[in-house]
Amino acid sequence: MAAPRVTMEVGNDGVAIITLINPPVNALAIPIVAGLKDKFEEATSRDDVKAIVLTGNGGRFSGGFDINVFQKVHGAGDVSLMPDVSVELVVNLIEDCKKPIVAAVEGLALGGGLELAMGCHARIAAPKTQLGLPELTLGVIPGFGGTQRLPRLVGLSKAIEMMLLSKSITSEEGWKLGLIDAVVTSEELLKVSRLWALDIAARRKPWIRSLHRTDKLGSLSEAREVLKLARLQAKKTAPNMPQHQACLDVIEEGIVHGGYSGVLKEAKVFKELVMLDTSRGLVHVFFAQRATSKVPNVTDIGLKPRGVRKVAVIGGGLMGSGIATAHILNNIYVVLKEVNSEYLLKGIKTIEANVRGLVTRGKLTQDKANNALKMLKGVLDYSEFKDVDMVIEAVIESVPLKQKIFSELEKACPPHCILATNTSTIDLNIVGEKTSSQDRIIGAHFFSPAHVMPLLEIVRTERTSAQVILDLMTVGKIIKKVPVVVGNCTGFAVNRAFFPYSQSARLLVSLGVDVFRIDSAIRSFGLPIGPFQLLDLAGYGVAAATSKEFDKAFPDRSFQSPLVDLLLKSGRNGKANGKGLYTYEKGSKPKPDPSVLPIIEECRRLSNIMPGGKPISVTEKEIVEMILFPVVNESCRVLEEGIVVRASDLDVASVLGMSFPSYRGGIVFWADAVGANYVYTSLKKWSQLYGNFFKPSRFLEERATKGIPLSAPVSSSSTSRARL
Ligand SMILES: C[C@H](O)CC(=O)SCCNC(=O)CCNC(=O)[C@H](O)C(C)(C)COP(=O)(O)OP(=O)(O)OC[C@H]1O[C@@H](n2cnc3c(N)ncnc32)[C@H](O)[C@@H]1OP(=O)(O)O
Numbered sequence: 001m002a003a004p005r006v007t008m009e010v011g012n013d014g015v016a017i018i019t020l021i022n023p024p025v026n027a028l029a030i031p032i033v034a035g036l037k038d039k040f041e042e043a044t045s046r047d048d049v050k051a052i053v054l055t056g057n058g059g060r061f062s063g064g065f066d067i068n069v070f071q072k073v074h075g076a077g078d079v080s081l082m083p084d085v086s087v088e089l090v091v092n093l094i095e096d097c098k099k100p101i102v103a104a105v106e107g108l109a110l111g112g113g114l115e116l117a118m119g120c121h122a123r124i125a126a127p128k129t130q131l132g133l134p135e136l137t138l139g140v141i142p143g144f145g146g147t148q149r150l151p152r153l154v155g156l157s158k159a160i161e162m163m164l165l166s167k168s169i170t171s172e173e174g175w176k177l178g179l180i181d182a183v184v185t186s187e188e189l190l191k192v193s194r195l196w197a198l199d200i201a202a203r204r205k206p207w208i209r210s211l212h213r214t215d216k217l218g219s220l221s222e223a224r225e226v227l228k229l230a231r232l233q234a235k236k237t238a239p240n241m242p243q244h245q246a247c248l249d250v251i252e253e254g255i256v257h258g259g260y261s262g263v264l265k266e267a268k269v270f271k272e273l274v275m276l277d278t279s280r281g282l283v284h285v286f287f288a289q290r291a292t293s294k295v296p297n298v299t300d301i302g303l304k305p306r307g308v309r310k311v312a313v314i315g316g317g318l319m320g321s322g323i324a325t326a327h328i329l330n331n332i333y334v335v336l337k338e339v340n341s342e343y344l345l346k347g348i349k350t351i352e353a354n355v356r357g358l359v360t361r362g363k364l365t366q367d368k369a370n371n372a373l374k375m376l377k378g379v380l381d382y383s384e385f386k387d388v389d390m391v392i393e394a395v396i397e398s399v400p401l402k403q404k405i406f407s408e409l410e411k412a413c414p415p416h417c418i419l420a421t422n423t424s425t426i427d428l429n430i431v432g433e434k435t436s437s438q439d440r441i442i443g444a445h446f447f448s449p450a451h452v453m454p455l456l457e458i459v460r461t462e463r464t465s466a467q468v469i470l471d472l473m474t475v476g477k478i479i480k481k482v483p484v485v486v487g488n489c490t491g492f493a494v495n496r497a498f499f500p501y502s503q504s505a506r507l508l509v510s511l512g513v514d515v516f517r518i519d520s521a522i523r524s525f526g527l528p529i530g531p532f533q534l535l536d537l538a539g540y541g542v543a544a545a546t547s548k549e550f551d552k553a554f555p556d557r558s559f560q561s562p563l564v565d566l567l568l569k570s571g572r573n574g575k576a577n578g579k580g581l582y583t584y585e586k587g588s589k590p591k592p593d594p595s596v597l598p599i600i601e602e603c604r605r606l607s608n609i610m611p612g613g614k615p616i617s618v619t620e621k622e623i624v625e626m627i628l629f630p631v632v633n634e635s636c637r638v639l640e641e642g643i644v645v646r647a648s649d650l651d652v653a654s655v656l657g658m659s660f661p662s663y664r665g666g667i668v669f670w671a672d673a674v675g676a677n678y679v680y681t682s683l684k685k686w687s688q689l690y691g692n693f694f695k696p697s698r699f700l701e702e703r704a705t706k707g708i709p710l711s712a713p714v715s716s717s718s719t720s721r722a723r724l
Pocket residue numbers: 024025027028063064065066067068108110111112113115134135138141142143144146287290291
C-alpha cells in the first residue's frame with residue numbers, strides 16, 4: 001500500500017485542491033497531519049492561489065484521527081506522541097487563514113475528519129455523507145476543536161446529543177441544521193466547492209469562522225440548564241466513564257470564556273483522558289472487533305463469499321423468531337418452519353412484535369417495517385427448502401430431534417446450502433452425526449434477543465469448510481452482527497468461559513453472601529445487571545438445563561448449587577412468571593423480594609459449606625473478583641485449547657455477548673490489566689479455602705509465574721489444531 005500522503009493541485013481558476021490520501025478511510029495519521037500543515041502553508045503563501053478546497057481521496061473524506069496513534073500512546077505511556085493539530089493546524093492554518101477554505105466532504109467525515117471540515121469556512125457535502133464525532137466511544141473527547149465548533153454550528157442540544165451518544169447524522173440532516181452549506185451530487189462536489197471558495201474570496205458568500213460564532217448557543221442561563229440536564233443524564237447512562245462529564249465541562253468552558261479558551265481546555269482534557277484505562281480498554285475493543293474479520297485459512301486464501309438470498313429458520317420460538325427478524329430486517333428472504341399452525345402463528349406474531357417494537361422505539365420507519373415483513377413466509381413442511389441458501393435450526397436442545405432434522409435437511413435442501421444450528425451447548429459433531437454433510441454443518445449461535453444482541457458466535461468443527469465459514473461471516477455482517485469464529489466444545493467460547501460466572505455467584509450465596517449485594521457489586525463494576533437478575537431473566541428451567549451440561553462436561557470444577565431447584569420447587573420461574581428473586585411490576589424496576597430469604601437459608605443449609613457454619617465476610621471488590629476470576633480461569637482454558645483464534649476475540653465476545661463493560665476492554669484485557677499473577681494467587685488462596693472450583697488452570701499458573709500476559713499468543717504446538 002502506498003504511504004499516506006497529502007497532495008495539492010492548483011487549477012487555472014486559482015483554487016488549490018488539497019487531498020487526503022490514506023486508504024481505506026483517510027485516517028489522519030501523523031504523516032497526513034504533517035502533510036496538511038505543509039500544504040496549507042504552501043497554499044497560503046503562493047500568489048497564484050486565491051482559495052482552497054480540502055477533500056479526501058476515494059469517496060471518503062476522513063474517518064478521523066489515526067486511532068493507531070492512541071495505541072502507541074498507550075503502549076509507550078507517552079502523550080507527547082500526539083501532534084498539536086487543534087491550534088497549529090485547525091485554528092492557525094485553516095480557520096485563521098487569509099484565504100478562504102471550503103471542505104468538500106463525501107462518504108464520511110468522522111471525528112478529527114469532521115473537525116477539520118468545521119475549521120473550514122464552508123462545507124459542501126455529497127448526499128448521504130455520514131457526519132459525526134464518535135470520540136467518546138474511544139474514551140476521549142473530540143480533540144481538534146469539535147467540542148467548540150459543533151455547538152456553534154448545530155446548536156448546543158443537538159451537538160451534545162451527537163457527541164455524548166456518538167450519533168452521526170447524514171449530510172441532508174446536517175444541511176438542515178446548518179453544519180453543511182450545500183448538498184450536491186458526488187460528480188458536482190469539487191466543482192461547486194471550488195466556486196463556493198472563489199465566491200467567499202470575492203465576498204459574494206459569507207466568510208465564516210465557526211469558533212467566533214455565538215448565535216446558536218442561546219443565553220448563558222439557557223446553556224447552563226441544557227448542560228445540567230445532560231450531566232444528570234450522563235451520570236445515569238455512563239456512570240463509570242469520565243469522558244462524558246469531561247466533554248460537558250469543556251463545552252461549558254467555551255460558552256463561558258469563549259471558543260478559543262474552550263479549544264485550549266479541550267486539548268488539555270483530551271491529553272488527560274487518552275491516558276486513562278477507559279481509553280485503553282475502548283481503543284483495544286475497537287481494534288479487537290475489527291480483528292475478528294481476519295480468520296486464518298478462511299479469509300486469507302482467496303475465497304469469495306457466495307450470496308445468501310433465502311434463509312430457512314426452523315423453530316419459531318424466542319430464538320428462532322429473533323433470528324428470522326434479524327434477517328428480514330436486512331432484506332434477506334426468510335422461510336419460517338414450525339410443526340403446526342398454532343406454533344407457526346405464534347412465531348410470526350413474535351416476529352411482527354419484534355419489528356413493531358423497533359418502529360415504536362424510533363429505530364425503524366413504518367415503510368421499512370412493512371418491507372421487512374414482506375420478506376417473511378411461514379411454512380409447515382420442507383417444500384420451500386429446495387432453493388434456500390442457508391438453514392438455521394433453532395429448536396429445543398434435544399440431540400435426537402436435532403439429528404432427525406439435520407438428516408431431513410440433507411434431503412430437502414440443495415447441495416450448496418449451509419446447514420447451521422443455533423445450539424448453545426450441543427457438540428456439532430453429534431448434531432450432524434446422521435448426515436454425510438459434515439463440511440456444511442456449522443454453529444450460528446445468536447444471543448437473545450437475537451435481533452438486538454450484536455454477537456454472532458460462529459462455531460466450526462474440524463470438518464466445516466472454509467467457504468461455509470466465510471459465507472456465514474458475510475451473512476453475519478449483512479445482518480449487522482459481529483461474527484466471531486470459534487471452535488467446537490461444550491458451551492463454545494462465550495458460554496464456556498462464562499459458565500463459572502453464575503456458578504461462583506451461587507457459590508458465594510452458599511458461603512453466606514447476600515444475593516442482592518452480589519448483583520449490586522457486579523452492576524457497580526459495569527455489567528448492566530447482576531448474575532441473579534440475569535438468572536431471573538433467563539428463566540430457571542434454562543439455568544437448570546445448562547448447569548447440567550457443564551456439570552457433565554467439567555465435573556472437576558463445577559459447583560452444584562441447590563438454589564435453582566429450590567426456587568423451581570417453590571413455584572418461582574423468574575421474570576417469566578413474575579416470581580423470581582426479584583418482584584416484577586409493570587412500569588417499575590425489579591425489586592428484591594424479601595420472601596426468598598427462607599429459600600436462600602435452605603440453600604445454605606443444604607450446601608453446608610460456610611466455614612464454621614458462619615457467613616464469610618467479603619468486600620465489594622472481593623465479590624467481583626470471586627465471581628470474575630473463575631471466568632478468567634476458564635477463559636485461560638479456552639485460550640489454551642485454541643477455541644478462539646486470538647485472545648482479543650474473547651474480549652469482543654465477552655463485551656458483545658455478555659455485556660462485559662467495553663471500557664474495561666473485555667475479559668482477558670481486564671485480567672491482564674489486573675495482573676495474571678494477582679488473579680492466580682487469589683484463585684489459589686480461594687481454592688485452598690473453598691475447594692476445586694477456584695483451582696487455577698495450568699495455563700494461568702504458567703503465564704502468572706513466567707510473567708507472560710494472558711493475551712500473548714498461544715504457541716501452535718500447545719493448541720489443539722483440531723479445533724481451529
Ligand atoms: C482528535 C480527534 O478528535 C480524535 C479522533 O478523531 S478519534 C477517531 C474518530 N473516528 C472514529 O471513531 C471512526 C472510527 N472508524 C469507524 O467507525 C469505521 O471504521 C468507519 C465508519 C470509518 C468505517 O467502517 P467500515 O467501512 O465498516 O470499515 P472498518 O472495517 O471499520 O475500517 C476499515 C479499516 O480502517 C481502519 N480505521 C477506521 N477508522 C480508523 C481511524 N480513525 N484510525 C485508524 N484506522 C481506522 C480500521 O481499523 C480498519 O482497518 P483494518 O482493515 O486493518 O482492520
